[in-house]
Amino acid sequence: MKTADVRADIPLLDEVIYMDAASTTPTPKPVVEAMCDYYYHYNVNTGRGAYKLAVKATQKLDEVRKKVAGFVNADFSEIIFTKNTTEAINMVAHGLKLKKGDKIVASNMEHHSNLVPWLNLKKRGVEVEIVKTDSNGVLDPSDIEKAVDGNTKLLTVTHISNSIGSVQPVEELGKIAEDNGSLYLVDVAQSMGHMKLDFKGLNADFITSPGHKGLLGPVGTGFLCCTPELQEQMEPINLGGGTVDEVGEDDFKLTEVPYRFEGGTQNISGLIGLGAAVDYVKRIGTKKIEKHGRKITKMLYNEINDLEGTEVYGSPENIYGIVSFNIDGMNPHDLAKILDETRNICVRSGHHCAMPAMKHMGTYEVGGTVRASLHYYNTKDEVGTLGETIEKISSFWRDK
Numbered sequence: 001m002k003t004a005d006v007r008a009d010i011p012l013l014d015e016v017i018y019m020d021a022a023s024t025t026p027t028p029k030p031v032v033e034a035m036c037d038y039y040y041h042y043n044v045n046t047g048r049g050a051y052k053l054a055v056k057a058t059q060k061l062d063e064v065r066k067k068v069a070g071f072v073n074a075d076f077s078e079i080i081f082t083k084n085t086t087e088a089i090n091m092v093a094h095g096l097k098l099k100k101g102d103k104i105v106a107s108n109m110e111h112h113s114n115l116v117p118w119l120n121l122k123k124r125g126v127e128v129e130i131v132k133t134d135s136n137g138v139l140d141p142s143d144i145e146k147a148v149d150g151n152t153k154l155l156t157v158t159h160i161s162n163s164i165g166s167v168q169p170v171e172e173l174g175k176i177a178e179d180n181g182s183l184y185l186v187d188v189a190q191s192m193g194h195m196k197l198d199f200k201g202l203n204a205d206f207i208t209s210p211g212h213k214g215l216l217g218p219v220g221t222g223f224l225c226c227t228p229e230l231q232e233q234m235e236p237i238n239l240g241g242g243t244v245d246e247v248g249e250d251d252f253k254l255t256e257v258p259y260r261f262e263g264g265t266q267n268i269s270g271l272i273g274l275g276a277a278v279d280y281v282k283r284i285g286t287k288k289i290e291k292h293g294r295k296i297t298k299m300l301y302n303e304i305n306d307l308e309g310t311e312v313y314g315s316p317e318n319i320y321g322i323v324s325f326n327i328d329g330m331n332p333h334d335l336a337k338i339l340d341e342t343r344n345i346c347v348r349s350g351h352h353c354a355m356p357a358m359k360h361m362g363t364y365e366v367g368g369t370v371r372a373s374l375h376y377y378n379t380k381d382e383v384g385t386l387g388e389t390i391e392k393i394s395s396f397w398r399d400k
């Protein structure tokens with residue numbers, strides 16, 4: 001599929017220049033249609049009834065789990081459905097039953113969703129060490145090597161920073177965690193769907209992903225990927241219907257993994273949409289998505305970096321999908337508002353739920369940055385339009 005074919009499936013893209021993929025992506029028609037098909041033709045609960053429609057809906061969700069597992073080179077039972085990435089990370093933070101004296105190592109480029117759940121464990125006496133990245137927001141593996149020790153139960157890192165797009169050396173970090181005997185969680189919220197991701201190849205114990213960003217799936221979907229052996233050791237966060245095999249007045253017996261982590265009625269239509277989204281991304285091809293993403297990211301970086309009075313964060317050689325910038329002296333929210341009002345350009349502004357990262361990049365005090373985040377549907381023309389508009393605003397701002 002070409003970029004134009006994908007654009008034809010997303011009517012929203014005729015109305016605006018959408019550059020906020022790092023928040024969520026617009027949903028292509030085949031994904032919406034799969035959800036409508038559920039609502040029109042088999043809108044019943046899963047994992048419960050024995051009637052034909054209930055069996056069909058249950059089988060459909062199993063098919064989605066199989067598709068997601070195949071997409072990331074994981075096994076069926078390694079996929080736990082969640083409502084988003086945040087829930088997936090909290091499942092791990094809660095589930096590992098960490099105690100006083102245990103240590104977590106993370107980077108200063110984490111999204112709050114991969115930081116706050118760990119910081120919260122400090123209340124229990126768990127130590128959290130935050131390793132600083134370089135001036136481009138990239139980790140030096142030797143700094144991680146120094147930080148991990150005998151108490152380090154888990155190393156966690158975002159694959160791609162959601163605030164500036166810097167890419168971390170996740171394979172190398174996985175080896176460090178393995179050598180140290182620590183678990184390893186990679187938050188792939190900004191890379192999933194944009195490039196080939198291989199759960200087994202990454203050497204990670206956990207990957208946490210949204211369905212609603214790079215995968216072009218609906219909001220309210222995400223997943224945690226981890227081995228059944230680890231799941232057996234974890235405590236589920238959300239107990240109730242669907243998580244048990246036997247219940248008495250005094251006790252209960254958990255059901256098999258991964259179902260014991262999926263309490264209550266699932267986001268069935270959303271997950272059906274997620275399955276269709278995986279098919280859709282596969283039809284485009286992750287190689288093609290990544291190639292296009294690399295090209296337009298670099299193009300946008302250069303367009304803005306070449307202008308007088310602008311600052312772009314991160315290194316053009318080591319960012320993907322996200323270009324984070326400021327016009328000197330201008331509030332990022334004002335700039336984002338002007339882009340929207342004048343050219344219908346949708347970009348995010350602010351601290352991007354990554355305050356420590358913004359502090360590290362020296363942009364916290366000015367209100368953060370403007371962040372343009374891209375996907376396969378974005379064109380060179382759109383990148384050019386954003387560049388030209390920034391040039392006009394910047395020169396007006398300087399002359400005022």
Ligand SMILES: Cc1ncc(COP(=O)(O)O)c(C=O)c1O
Pocket residue numbers: 022023083084085086087111113114158160161162187188189190209210222
């Ligand atoms: C790197 C990263 N991790 C976690 C999250 C949280 O994702 P979700 O909104 O799916 O919970 C985001 C969202 O932007 C993100 O970019």
